[in-house]
Amino acid sequence: MSQDRPASHSQLPADKELVLKVIPMPADTNGNGDIFGGWVMAQVDLAGSVLPARYIRGRMATVAVNEFIFKQPVRVGDLLSFFAEVTRIGNTSMTVQVEVYAEHIRTQGSYVKVTEASLTYVAIDENGRPRPIQKPGEESVAP
Numbered sequence: 001m002s003q004d005r006p007a008s009h010s011q012l013p014a015d016k017e018l019v020l021k022v023i024p025m026p027a028d029t030n031g032n033g034d035i036f037g038g039w040v041m042a043q044v045d046l047a048g049s050v051l052p053a054r055y056i057r058g059r060m061a062t063v064a065v066n067e068f069i070f071k072q073p074v075r076v077g078d079l080l081s082f083f084a085e086v087t088r089i090g091n092t093s094m095t096v097q098v099e100v101y102a103e104h105i106r107t108q109g110s111y112v113k114v115t116e117a118s119l120t121y122v123a124i125d126e127n128g129r130p131r132p133i134q135k136p137g138e139e140s141v142a143p
């Protein structure tokens with residue numbers, strides 16, 4: 001069963017954009033009564049896609065997730081805040097760093113960093129093949 005988490009409070013990142021907030025529910029728990037890691041990973045995948053979506057403006061696929069680190073358990077009813085930053089824009093892919101912070105109803109205004117991950121998304125065409133990403137400041141080229 002879940003115990004109270006030790007005090008290990010974090011500042012919210014000023015250099016990343018808040019891209020998603022969500023509250024996990026009892027249906028999202030594992031056998032320990034904590035939130036299932038796979039559920040958190042799915043939310044991180046969605047959160048990580050938000051900034052690339054602004055560049056890619058079309059279909060995209062997650063090609064890689066690196067160094068998924070679970071630092072603290074997530075509890076039912078925590079308010080999770082997902083912060084993201086683009087760390088690389090390649091030819092057809094973009095890499096994003098996502099950090100997740102939990103806020104508990106009894107300790108509002110205090111945040112615990114629960115996980116972080118680096119994800120790479122590929123812009124894909126209608127055939128599911130990689131297509132070039134238009135980088136900021138680049139003119140679009142007519143086909």
Ligand SMILES: CCCCCCCCCCCCCCCC(=O)SCCNC(=O)CCNC(=O)[C@H](O)C(C)(C)COP(=O)(O)OP(=O)(O)OC[C@H]1O[C@@H](n2cnc3c(N)ncnc32)[C@H](O)[C@@H]1OP(=O)(O)O
Nearest residue numbers: 049050053054061062063064090091092093120122128130
């Ligand atoms: C406006 C605001 C609202 C927005 C609101 C959100 C809306 C937006 C919703 C969408 C939400 C999507 C988020 C869920 C997305 C899934 O859940 S997708 C499902 C899971 N993923 C898949 O099924 C993908 C399966 N893989 C594939 O189909 C193919 O591998 C791919 C992705 C098309 C790539 O094809 P490939 O031939 O392997 O590609 P390749 O030419 O070798 O490499 C392409 C690029 O990927 C990179 N790459 C390849 N392998 C790796 C690797 N292991 N590590 C790192 N990079 C790699 C390459 O370096 C290359 O990058 P560039 O150098 O060109 O920049």
